[in-house]
Amino acid sequence: MTPSPIPSPTSSPDPAGTADWPFDTVLVANRGEIACRVIRSIRALGLRSVAVYSDADAGARHVLEADVAVRIGAAAPSESYLSIPAVVDACRRTGAGAVHPGYGFLSENAAFADALQEAGIVFIGPSVHSLDVMGDKIRSKNHVARSGVPVVPGIAEPGLTDEDLVRAASGVGFPLLIKPSAGGGGKGMHVVDRAEDLRGVLTTARRVAARAFGDDTLFLERLITRPRHIEVQVLADAHGTVIHLGERECSLQRRHQKVIEEAPSPLLDPATRRRIGEAACNAARSVDYTGAGTVEFLVSDAAPDEFFFMEMNTRLQVEHPVTELVTGVDLVQWQIRVAAGERLPLTQDDVVLTGHAVEARVYAENPEAGFLPSTGTILALAEPAGDGIRVDSSLLPGGTVSSSYDPMLAKVIAWGTDRAQALDRLDAALAGTVVLGVDTNLEYLRLLIGDDDVRAGRLDTTLIERKLPALAFRHVTAQDLALAAVLLVEASTAGPAGPGTRSGSAWSRGDGFRLGPARPRTVPLEYDGGTATVSLLRDGAGWTATVDDTTIAVTLSGTVEPGVPGVPGATLDGLRSQAPYAVDGDTVWLGDAGWSTRIRRPGRRELVDAARSRILREEGAADPLVRSPMPGTVVSVAVVDGATVEAGDVLVAVEAMKMEHQLTAGLSGVVRLSLKPGDLVKAQQIVATIEAATTSNPDTTSSTTEGNAA
Structure with a gap:
């Protein structure tokens, strides 16, 4: 097969028909962008697609794109996407003869594959045996080692207690890595630098692993400093053919979660590529693997010819598009074809890597606030297109980003004839994404791919942590505040006259009309943790805005309609601005080449409460209120009501969007709380109050807290 330089994600590598297949309907047991992507390939094969959805996803894009959609439960994953009986029942109700699991959820669940087999439904994935062996990191590590695949030094045995791990740690050496035997995606992995910290971290790691995977088994590995994370894509049929489709560099990670991936790796030479590819194929052969899978390795940046097996992901990977773009192989179609019994038409020599591809994961999160996940409604959306650009997305205007699921929204992928062109195209595509x-x-993401070390291919899994403090994020300017104030005022006066008023009457106008000389109107604003007051004065067809000591002339072309996103076509001090915006009630969202921010006008009650808070609290004093930064579920409470705590002590852990956030005391004193594990909390809900030792009547009106991601 000759790969296409820019293959379509729905192009079929084999035109053979599907009439003789054991199924004609495929159910996608997933949601979001991966469900949409799988549905495209199902449609390209001429098969019927079935989507499943929870209550939170009733209007989601994957539901709209499938031929048939079935509700399977409530928003909580355990009651919908993780419910094996619900998915199997959906197959029976729709006549689905096969299930594609995507990634995450049930994709590597051996019990799910077994239940499908018992129901006579084809699982588009490997055998139960492969899932059993490779789904347990301890078992898989020991298994592949017997097949000659190099592994990271450490201790990996079933049933190790905390005491066992503490005793073995000195032999492994510090720093070391605690890893859960089940699961993946970096969930539950913790770095421990000192022996005295090990016991406390083991407690946290077990709790996270048990909650995420239903299995709290842990093991230890030596931490390889300045490592590079390189994975190999394998593809195998049920007739003995096992090949690899090259490697992907996945070293740009944050907290063991991949952020940017590329293919091929800029580190490996052809000889190492052959060796690591053959090791991946040997790992797959050792469990008679079928379908698409990924074997992950750690490679030392100082010794790129050495590599160590980490794990095998027995499913499609998030970053699979970069492999598709450099090989021309539609991996999803071949997953389906292999599950239908087809033979791979490729040999290893047929696999050719053409050009370079880079993928960036777009998340609903705030990097400057500790990557706190974000929820809300998509008010304005523009996704990039052009030469070498591919977008895998689940976004829709008006769609809701829920706290129930992972915060990944989309993937933007760029292909180029070389790495430099791919990075340039990706940067332009991200700049054009709204x-x-x-x-x-x-x-x-744009700041990362513009970094000199990233551009030069000098990568490792700790690069982001080192670089993050120095990244030059754009902040709100006086011009942004002036534009936001004008947009809010224009939106508030854009509606029709109220009931019982005459159109055009001065009494029904909300533009500040008054007899006598014009008087500026003040617009208080909150942004990025700061506040400002903008003074606005009508100036012909535009406005004169004053922010602190800066005066800015603002003119809008056209009417601003509340709730309708658009491009204001504003002129700021004579310079034309085409920045996207959206007005939602008392909040304005502004965008600028990838940057975005929300600027909010607080209500009168909030302003009064804030002023009262400043009067009652000493300047610079810490906030006595601890609020949840977003909606979620309480997973642990570290203190009891009435306990004395110190500033910085962890009080409550809240899980949201697959992340655990530890909420801490902002000052020392007596804590007051009434939460318990399992309780649901809303965004900005007060979860605890600290009564300072020197304050008998603590202020209860302030509105910020610290929330540190675990």
Whole structure:
């Protein structure tokens, strides 16, 4: 097969028909962008697609794109996407003869594959045996080692207690890595630098692993400093053919979660590529693997010819598009074809890597606030297109980003004839992406791929932590505040006259009309943790805005309609601005080449409460209120009501969007709380109050807190 330089994600590598297949309907047991992507390939094969959805996803894009959609339960994953009986029942109700699991959820669940087999439904994935062996990191590590695949030094045995791990730690050496035997995606992995910290971290790691995977088994590995994370894509049929489709560099990670991936790796030479590819194929052969899978390795940056097996992901990977773009192989179609019994038409020599591809994951999160996940409604959306650009997305204007699921929104992928062109195209594509209504990491992604070390291919899994403090994020300017104030005022006066008033009457106008000389109107604003007051004065067809000591002339072309996103076509001090915006009630969202922010006008009650708070509290004093930064579920409470705590002590842990956030005391004193594990909390809900030792009547009106991601 000759790969296409820019293959379509729905192009079929084999035109053979599907009439003789054991199924004609495929159910996608997933949601979001991966469900949409799988549905495209199902449609390209001429098969019927079935989507499943929870109550939170009733209007989601994957539901609209499938031929048939079935509700399977409530928003909580355990009651919908993780419910094996619900998915199997959906197959029976729709006549689905096969299930594609996507990634995450039930994709590597051996019990799910077994239940499908018992129901006579084809699982588009490997055998139960492969899932059993490779789904347990301890078992898989020991298994592949017997097949000659190099592994990271450490201790990996079933049933190790905390005491066992503490005793073995000195032999492994510090720093070391605690890893859960089940699961993946970096969930539950913790770095421990000192022996005295090990016991406490083991407690946290077990709790996270048990909650995420239903299995708290842990093991230890030596931490390889300055490592590079390189994975190999394998593809195998049920007739003995096992090949690899090259490697992907996945070293740009934050907290063990991949952020940017590329293919091929800029580190490996052809000889190492052959060796690591053959090791991946040997790992797959050792469990008679079928379908698409990924074997992950750690490679030392100082010794790129050495590599160590980490794990095998027995499913499609988030970053699979970069492999598709450099090989011309539609991996999803071949997953389906292999599950239908087809033979791979490729040999290893047929696999050719053409050009370079880079993928960036777009998340609903705020990098400057500790990557706090964001929820909300998509008010404005524009996704990039052009030469070498591919977008895998689940976004829709008006769609909701829920706290129930992972915060990944989309993937933007760029292909180029070489690495430099791919990075340039990706940067331009990210700059042209607009997602307003939730915080995103778009600007952060652009800063990363513009870094000198990233451009030069000098990568490792600790690069982001080292670089993050120095990244030059754009902040709100006086011009942004002036534009936001004008947009809010224009939106508030854009509606029709109220009931019982005459159109055009001065009494029904909300533009500040008054007899006598014009008087500026003041617009208080909150942004990025700061506040400002903008003074606005009508000036012909425009406005004169004053922010602190800066005066800015603002003119809008056209009418601003509340709730309708658009481009204001504003002129700021004579310079034309085409920045996207969206007005939602008392909040304005502004965008600028990947950067975005929300600027809010607080209500009168909030302003009074804030002023009262400043009067009652000493300047610079810490906030006595601890609020949840977003909606979620309480997973642990570290203190009891009435306990004495110190500033910085962890009080409550809240889980939201697959992340655990530890909420801490802002000052020392007596804590007051009434929460318990399992309780649901809303965004900005007060979860605890600290009564300072020197304050008998603590202020209860302030509105910020610290929330540190675990």
